[in-house]
Amino acid sequence: MTSLTALCTLLAVSALLIILFYIAWQGIDSISIRFLTDTPRPVGEGGGIGNAILGSLVLLLVSSAIGLPLGICVGVYLAEVGTGRFAGAVRFIVDTLTGIPSIVTGVFVYTILVIPMRHFSALAGGVALALIMIPIVARTTEEMLKLVPHSLREGALALGAPQWRVTLGVVLPAAAPGIATGAMLAIARVSGETAPLLFTAFGSRFFSTSLNEPIASLTVQIYNYAISPYDEWHAQAWAATLVLMTLVLGINIIVRFLTRKRF
C-alpha cells in the first residue's frame, strides 16, 4: 500500500516535470532578442512578443497598485481590528472570493468598466486582475500578522503607543517579509491569468502603455497563437510560454527559498 501512495505522488511529480521539460524543449528554439522585442507580425514574417511582455508588465503594475494595498488593509482588518460576527463574515467572503472563477471576474469588470467606457482598456484588465489579487493578499497578510507575537503589541501599547502606531510601526514591519512573499505569490498567480483579460484588456498588436486603450498580454497572446492553425505561431506560443513560466516559476521558487526557514 505504501508503494501505491508513493506511486500517486511520483505520477504527480512526473506530470510536472514532463510539462516543464516539454515547454523548455519546445520553447527554447524560438527565443531570440528579436523575438523578445518585436511586435507580432503576419505568418511567415517572424515577429515577436515584445509588446505582450510590456503589456503584461503594465497590467501587473496596475493590478498591484490597486490590489496590494487593499489586500494588505483587509488582512490588517482581519488580524488586528475586526472582531465578532462581522469580521467572521468578512473572512468568509474573502475566502470564498478566492474561489470565484476568474472568467466571472472578467464578466463583472466588463459590465462595470468596459460597457460605461465603451471600449476595452488596460485599466479594465488591471482592475480585473486586482480583484483576483485582493483576497489572496488579504488571507496571507492575515496569516502572517497572526504569527507576530502578542508580546510585541502589548509592549508597544504599554509604552503608550496608540493602536494605529502599533500596527504601522511594530506589527507590519515584523510581518513584512511574510507579507512580501504573499504579495509575490499573488503577482505570480495573476500573471498567468488569461480568462479575465479576454474581454477587458482584450489584446493589441502594438506597443502601448496607455491605460485607456486595449493592451496585449503574454497569456492572451499564447492563447491566440495556440488555437491558430499555423505551425510558426505554435512555435511562438511555446516560446512565449517559456518566458511566462520563467517568470511564474521563478517567483514561486524564490518565495520558497525565502520562506524555507519558517515552514
Next chain:
Amino acid sequence: MSAVTDNQYSSWRRMLSPTGNTGDAVYRVVMLLVALLMVAIVIAMVWALATESMQSIRQFGFSFLRGHTWDPIRGEFGALPFVYGTVASSLIALLISVPFSLGIAIFLVEQAPHYLARPIGFLVELLAAIPSVVYGLWGIFVLAPFLREYVQPPLARVLGWTPLFRGQITGFGLLTGGIILAIMVTPIISAVVRDVLSAVPSSQREAALALGATKWEMIRVVLVNGAPGIAGAVILGLGRALGETMAVTMLIGNRPEISASLFDPSYTIASAIANEFTEATGDLYLSALVELGLILFLVTFIVNGIARLLVWNVTRKTGGVGRAA
C-alpha cells in the same frame, strides 16, 4: 453650544476608539471601510451580473436552464448543454483526482520521511502554479494526440459496447477536458487534505497504534477523523473545476451538444463565455452570456462556501494552522 458639539464629538470618538485617540479612530474607520468594500464587491458582483442578464432572465425564465438549443442566430438560448458539460467534466476530474490526491496526501503526511516530504510537497504544489493557458497549450499538442493514439482506441475496443466510449476519436472532447482538469485540481485537493491530515491530533494515531492497529489501520482512523475536512477539500476542488476556463476551452471541443460518449466534444459554461463574449452581437445574446456568468458565480460561491465551512471546522477545532489557499 460648542460644549454640546464637543461632547458629541468625544462620544463618537470613544465609540470608534476605546483609547480615545484620534489617530486610532481614523485607523478603525479606514479599516472598517476596507472591510465593507469586500462585502460591497460581492454585492456589486451579484447586482451587476443580475442587471446585465435581466433581459435574458425575463425572456427565458427558468427554461434557460432546461433548453437544449443554443442558437444565437435565431435568438434561442438554452443553457442545458453547458450545464451538462460543466458538471460532467468536473465529475470526471474529481473521479480521477480524488484517489490520487488522497494517495499523495497520505504519502506526504503519514509515510514519507521528513526530508523527502517537504521538497516533494513543494513540487506537487508547483502544479497549481502552472497557468491554465499553459495547461491548455500542453493539452493541445501533447495530451490530446497522446489520448488519440494510445488511450482512446484501446478504450473503444474494450469498452466500446457501453455508450460512454463510442464515436469519433479526435483526442478532443469531454474526456480530455476532464483529464486536464484532474491534473489541475490534484495539487489543490491534496494540499488541503494534507492540512486536514496534519490537523488530526497525534494522540489519535498513538491511541490506534497502542491498541495494536497496523500502520494502515491507523491511517484509516486518521482518515475517518479528517473525513469532513477531506469532503471539504473535494468540494473545494469541485469549485475550482467548475470555473476553470482556458485549459478546458482549448481541449473540450466546444460544441453545445449533450452526448453520452466521453469522446464527443462538449462545452462548459466558462468556455462559452470565453469563446463567445467578444463575438456576441445583439443585447439578448450578451445578456444570455452574462446570465451564464451569474449562474457560474452563484454555483461556485455556494460550493466554495460549503467547502470552507467543512475545512474550517476540522482545522480550527483541532487547532491546526489551515494555511491552504
